[in-house]
Every structure is written in C-alpha cells, then in structure tokens.
Amino acid sequence: MTTVEFDTSTGAVDETQMDRNCAVSLRNVTKRYRKGNRDVLALDSVDLTIRAGERLALIGESGSGKSTIGKLVLGQIGADEGDVDVLGTGTLGGKDRTRQLARRVGFVFQQPFDSLDPRMKVGSSLAEPLRIHRRDLSKAEIAERVSDGLAAVGLPREFVSRYPGQLSGGQAQRVCIARALMLQPDLLVLDEPTSALDATSQREVLRLLCDLHSAREIAWLFITHDLRVAEAITDTTAVLRHGVMVEYGPTVEVLGNPVTDYARRLIDASLGSGLHASEPAPVAGGAAL
Numbered sequence: 248m249t250t251v252e253f254d255t256s257t258g259a260v261d262e263t264q265m266d267r268n269c270a271v272s273l274r275n276v277t278k279r280y281r282k283g284n285r286d287v288l289a290l291d292s293v294d295l296t297i298r299a300g301e302r303l304a305l306i307g308e309s310g311s312g313k314s315t316i317g318k319l320v321l322g323q324i325g326a327d328e329g330d331v332d333v334l335g336t337g338t339l340g341g342k343d344r345t346r347q348l349a350r351r352v353g354f355v356f357q358q359p360f361d362s363l364d365p366r367m368k369v370g371s372s373l374a375e376p377l378r379i380h381r382r383d384l385s386k387a388e389i390a391e392r393v394s395d396g397l398a399a400v401g402l403p404r405e406f407v408s409r410y411p412g413q414l415s416g417g418q419a420q421r422v423c424i425a426r427a428l429m430l431q432p433d434l435l436v437l438d439e440p441t442s443a444l445d446a447t448s449q450r451e452v453l454r455l456l457c458d459l460h461s462a463r464e465i466a467w468l469f470i471t472h473d474l475r476v477a478e479a480i481t482d483t484t485a486v487l488r489h490g491v492m493v494e495y496g497p498t499v500e501v502l503g504n505p506v507t508d509y510a511r512r513l514i515d516a517s518l519g520s521g522l523h524a525s526e527p528a529p530v531a532g533g534a535a536l
C-alpha cells in the first residue's frame with residue numbers, strides 16, 4: 248500500500264504520494280459480526296479493486312456481504328483481517344481517515360427519506376457538508392454551490408425552501424445525489440439507490456447518474472440486486488456468495504458468460520436466460536435504460 252502524507256492543519260492529503268489510479272483496494276479482507284453468542288462470517292478473504300473513475304457493480308443474494316463492503320469503504324466499520332484502502336487513506340489514523348472519507352466519498356442509499364432530516368429544508372441539507380468541510384467558503388459561495396447542486400440534478404432553485412415531506416421519492420433521491428456530490432467526491436457508494444423508486448423515477452435517476460459520470464469520472468461502488476442496472480451502466484461486476492467473491496471481471500463477461508452456477512442462477516432470475524454468451528450486454532452509456 249502507498250504511504251500518504253496528511254497535513255493535519257489544512258486537512259489536505261499529499262496526493263503526489265498516493266496511487267491516483269486506485270479508488271478502493273480491499274486485500275484479503277475478512278469481517279465477522281457477533282450475533283448472540285456466535286460469530287457470523289460476513290466477508291471471507293475478499294480482494295477487490297476499483298480504479299479511479301471505474302463503475303463497479305457488486306451483486307449477490309441477500310446476506311452475501313454487499314452492504315458490509317459498502318460500510319467498510321465508508322469507514323463505518325473496520326475489517327477484522329486484511330487491508331482496506333480508500334483513496335489512499337488506508338495509512339491515516341482514525342480521525343484523519345474519517346475526515347478524509349467524509350470529504351471525498353459520497354453515498355446514496357436505498358431510502359431517500361431515511362437519508363434526509365425531515366426538519367431540514369433542502370437548501371440546509373445541501374449546505375451542511377460545505378459548512379462542515381469547507382469553512383473557507385462564504386455564505387454567498389455556499390448558496391451559489393447549493394443552487395448549482397440542485398441544477399446538476401435537474402431540480403429548480405426554488406426547491407431550497409422545500410422540506411423532504413414536500414418531495415416525491417424521485418425528487419428526494421435527486422436531493423440525496425446532489426448532497427452526495429456537494430464536496431465533489433472521487434468515489435460514490437450507491438447502495439440500491441433506485442430500488443425504492445417507481446419505474447419512471449428509476450430510469451430518471453439512473454440516467455442522471457450516468458450523465459454525472461460522463462461529466463466527471465467519479466468511481467462507483469454500486470450495490471444492486473437489479474442486474475439490468477448493472478448490465479446497462481457499470482464497467483465491472485463482482486459477485487459475492489456467503490462473503491466470498493466468486494466472480495469478478497468486466498460486466499459484459501460476468502453477466503454474459505458466468506462461470507459459476509450461482510452467478511448463472513442470479514442472472515437468470517434477474518435477466519432471463521437469453522443473455523449468456525450469445526448476446527453482449529449493452530454496457531455503459533445507459534443505452535438499455
């Protein structure tokens with residue numbers, strides 16, 4: 248792992264020292280949870296790399312360990328064994344690492360209304376990360392960035408004064424995406440970001456994510472049960488089973504030509520059996536959305 252210098256006075260990482268091509272690196276990572284008087288092995292010796300700008304889909308049946316990887320990457324939990332390095336912060340101490348991850352990794356979860364404070368207007372929600380992490384910005388500069396953030400997700404400026412309860416599910420998820428992007432992150436953790444939305448909002452949010460990726464290449468860890476989404480908009484797919492990475496490679500190969508029966512069953516259940524081998528998956532650009 249590359250060593251990174253961290254300036255505690257400015258909060259800046261000396262990026263000249265870190266591997267700019269690597270957004271996420273998990274090496275031989277094992278994670279157990281304590282459940283009553285027994286241990287649950289959630290991840291077993293997992294290796295995973297997400298390069299800068301790469302969109303990786305993480306798929307697997309319920310309980311296979313997908314969200315555990317998301318939590319490790321966000322720094323919400325630690326590994327029992329192995330190395331977790333996110334954007335070169337792996338060698339930083341606890342507080343510095345947490346601060347860097349909060350600044351440089353955005354996240355969008357399944358339920359937008361759980362992620363937004365119902366008592367906070369949209370404008371305040373979007374301004375909050377800037378107030379915390381960008382103390383150099385004036386009030387006017389923050390207000391301008393909030394307006395720009397809303398525009399970037401296709402919402403009018405007037406939404407600053409709305410409360411979450413006055414938004415549709417799709418609009419609320421757009422606000423969550425805008426919030427995740429406020430600090431211009433290098434990595435987004437997207438944990439089922441569209442599965443709580445109706446079909447139209449799903450398509451709109453996925454198109455929005457693709458457009459944002461085209462405008463600025465942010466790496467994605469995209470956790471999904473929906474293999475059509477993985478197929479349409481990701482570069483790489485990793486398949487987890489009982490905490491073990493059983494397949495990993497370009498999305499077009501993993502979904503088009505799965506090696507394990509397990510992945511084949513997942514794909515058949517989500518996409519039907521017609522895709523394998525004969526039909527290339529329409530990866531990137533959102534063509535199939």
Ligand SMILES: Nc1ncnc2c1ncn2[C@@H]1O[C@H](COP(=O)(O)OP(=O)(O)OP(=O)(O)O)[C@@H](O)[C@H]1O
Nearest residue numbers: 280281282287289308309310311312313314315316
């Ligand atoms: N806080 C916890 N305490 C105990 N066990 C946990 C905890 N969190 C997760 N687990 C267990 O770890 C395993 C992996 O869980 P995880 O949430 O990572 O799976 P997942 O693939 O994200 O599932 P889903 O698709 O249902 O969200 C499961 O067996 C789960 O029951």
